[in-house]
Amino acid sequence: MILNTSYQLPINAQIKGLFDFPVDLPTLVDEIPLGIIIFDINQRIVLVNRAFEALSGFCAAQALGIPCFNIMRSRLCVHKCPIKGLDPNSEPVCIESDLINKERQLIPVLINLSPIKNNRGELTGFMETVEDLRPLREANATTSQAYGFGHLIGKSRAMSKIFQTLPLLAQSDSAILITGETGTGKDVLAEAIHQASNRAKGQFVKINCGALPETLLESELFGHRKGAFTGAVENKPGRFRLAHNGTLFLTEIGDLSLSLQVKLLSFLDDKVVYPLGSTKGFQANVRVIAATHRNLERMVKEGSFRNDLMFRLHVVGFHLPPLRERGDDIRLILDHFLNIFSSRFGKDIKGLSKKTLQILLDYSYPGNIRELRNIIEYAANICPKGQIRPTHLPAYLSEPELHYNFESSTKEEKPVWASSPIETRKEKTTQKTWSALEKDMIIEALLKARGRRNRAAAILGWGRSTLWRKIKQHEIDV
Amino acid sequence: MMEKKILIPLFGDQVAPRFDLATEVHIFSITDKGSFLEDKTVVLPRASAEQLCHLIIMEKIDTIICGGIEDEYYKYLKWKKVEVLDSVIGSYDSVINRFSSGKLLAGDILFDKEFKS
Numbered sequence: 001m002i003l004n005t006s007y008q009l010p011i012n013a014q015i016k017g018l019f020d021f022p023v024d025l026p027t028l029v030d031e032i033p034l035g036i037i038i039f040d041i042n043q044r045i046v047l048v049n050r051a052f053e054a055l056s057g058f059c060a061a062q063a064l065g066i067p068c069f070n071i072m073r074s075r076l077c078v079h080k081c082p083i084k085g086l087d088p089n090s091e092p093v094c095i096e097s098d099l100i101n102k103e104r105q106l107i108p109v110l111i112n113l114s115p116i117k118n119n120r121g122e123l124t125g126f127m128e129t130v131e132d133l134r135p136l137r138e139a140n141a142t143t144s145q146a147y148g149f150g151h152l153i154g155k156s157r158a159m160s161k162i163f164q165t166l167p168l169l170a171q172s173d174s175a176i177l178i179t180g181e182t183g184t185g186k187d188v189l190a191e192a193i194h195q196a197s198n199r200a201k202g203q204f205v206k207i208n209c210g211a212l213p214e215t216l217l218e219s220e221l222f223g224h225r226k227g228a229f230t231g232a233v234e235n236k237p238g239r240f241r242l243a244h245n246g247t248l249f250l251t252e253i254g255d256l257s258l259s260l261q262v263k264l265l266s267f268l269d270d271k272v273v274y275p276l277g278s279t280k281g282f283q284a285n286v287r288v289i290a291a292t293h294r295n296l297e298r299m300v301k302e303g304s305f306r307n308d309l310m311f312r313l314h315v316v317g318f319h320l321p322p323l324r325e326r327g328d329d330i331r332l333i334l335d336h337f338l339n340i341f342s343s344r345f346g347k348d349i350k351g352l353s354k355k356t357l358q359i360l361l362d363y364s365y366p367g368n369i370r371e372l373r374n375i376i377e378y379a380a381n382i383c384p385k386g387q388i389r390p391t392h393l394p395a396y397l398s399e400p401e402l403h404y405n406f407e408s409s410t411k412e413e414k415p416v417w418a419s420s421p422i423e424t425r426k427e428k429t430t431q432k433t434w435s436a437l438e439k440d441m442i443i444e445a446l447l448k449a450r451g452r453r454n455r456a457a458a459i460l461g462w463g464r465s466t467l468w469r470k471i472k473q474h475e476i477d478v
Numbered sequence: 479m480m481e482k483k484i485l486i487p488l489f490g491d492q493v494a495p496r497f498d499l500a501t502e503v504h505i506f507s508i509t510d511k512g513s514f515l516e517d518k519t520v521v522l523p524r525a526s527a528e529q530l531c532h533l534i535i536m537e538k539i540d541t542i543i544c545g546g547i548e549d550e551y552y553k554y555l556k557w558k559k560v561e562v563l564d565s566v567i568g569s570y571d572s573v574i575n576r577f578s579s580g581k582l583l584a585g586d587i588l589f590d591k592e593f594k595s
Contacts, residue, residue, distance in 0.1 A: 062587055065589070066567060066587065066589055069489075069495050070492070070545065070589075071567075072495075073495045073545060073546040075499065077495060077496075078489065078496055078525075079499070099546075100496060100497075100498075100546030100548060101546070102565055103549075104546070104547060104549035105548075106548050
């Protein structure tokens with residue numbers, strides 16, 4: 001029963017000027033497979049499309065003229081109606097919520113709300129799109145891996161800890177700082193956080209702070225107005241604006257110049273972006289994720305990175321451990337890539353030979369997962385069929401002297417906040433690589449032989465020249 | 479004389495659009511002759527469908543008039559022999575008037591739709 005139905009269906013609503021003849025608006029929006037509601041400034045519904053009728057269970061005749069919250073019945077309507085803060089110049093708002101439809105189902109939805117202006121620039125109404133998130137949730141539930149998050153996989157203690165905290169932190173809007181050596185998957189982690197967040201439908205915009213000169217980077221990040229500088233022939237929105245309602249990923253944040261650090265700091269404080277040459281700011285709803293392979297704490301001490309910026313970025317910190325500290329993960333990732341590449345290249349590869357596996361497990365992977373991936377891609381290319389043998393691996397893997405000595409070069413890059421001292425000590429004792437063990441063995445043998453190299457070589461079962469070469473390789477001061 | 483106890487979750491002066499998110503409910507009793515016996519408003523410490531169901535059972539409510547309600551709670555209340563008139567849209571007064579005249583049904587929209595474009 002509907003009372004006082006003096007409201008007429010907007011069957012005459014038409015779009016003019018787009019084509020030679022006017023087009024009926026209701027017919028047009030009915031074809032869009034996304035729930036659409038249009039309401040006036042008094043929040044009374046003036047139009048709903050067929051997809052919204054199907055989602056909410058209310059037909060257009062019931063919905064028209066009714067205040068939107070009665071039909072939408074979303075959590076947002078009751079708690080914090082997003083319309084309250086919108087003016088004609090507001091940017092669209094994208095929020096995840098839920099609604100209860102007429103069939104009494106609780107449906108997770110993504111709501112995108114934007115103001116509608118008339119040709120005089122005055123606010124005349126609002127348009128809301130409502131996307132049913134149930135298919136997406138179901139897909140996520142079936143594809144989620146026990147040992148993974150997004151495209152990241154691993155079952156080591158360090159990674160499990162990250163996987164446990166990630167889904168919770170992804171839901172928040174806090175700034176995140178990801179640290180880790182090159183090739184540990186910082187970019188993949190940032191994207192996984194974005195995909196798991198409420199901003200997943202928004203843009204994931206990535207910018208490498210080390211790839212562009214300072215002046216270009218400023219315009220790239222914050223945008224510019226036409227005429228702001230020579231060559232600025234058009235308005236440019238900037239990455240912050242492009243990432244509105246989404247996530248901005250600043251990779252290699254350690255390479256950001258001090259002057260840009262101040263601008264970024266100011267944005268993180270008031271969330272307003274001022275394009276170059278403009279006095280008018282833009283309120284950007286952007287989540288910032290930053291990543292670096294540098295030790296920001298040391299850079300702060302050296303004065304090349306601002307202390308206040310580091311603490312603003314480091315609301316939540318993730319340190320991705322290097323592959324050599326991830327124990328059994330090497331095997332897991334190795335098999336993962338082997339499956340990917342053997343199916344991509346259409347080859348019948350039946351795993352790795354015992355010796356090949358031993359070489360790969362003993363290697364230190366200074367380039368981390370990226371290097372492991374490249375090695376497997378190379379081997380899958382070279383290997384015709386059957387098992388991958390040591391001859392199918394890149395040559396440098398079977399030449400220990402060509403191995404990069406990571407011990408001296410990368411250990412100090414690990415930031416202090418990345419892990420507790422107890423954890424670090426445990427990892428050192430339980431997850432040593434062959435290279436570190438070999439060094440210990442040599443020192444132990446030299447101690448037993450009281451510094452006599454001939455005797456130490458005999459204890460180790462090596463020739464004197466091998467011992468000399470290894471001492472030099474490990475930089476042992478005898 | 480037969481007496482019925484009614485509960486309506488409120489959102490301002492309207493029937494709350496969501497049963498699970500209501501923090502204010504109005505409870506009243508009505509006789510079969512249409513006279514009101516009891517009339518009180520209860521403010522809940524927080525919105526919770528479970529707590530609201532508990533209140534409904536404790537207060538021995540016969541009928542609920544609400545907006546959207548999840549199937550789980552709808553079935554529970556039905557099982558507890560509570561009549562649920564859901565998806566009702568309208569102001570508190572218009573809903574009460576219609577109910578007291580014995581004409582209110584689930585899904586009724588009691589709204590003045592006069593619309594000025």
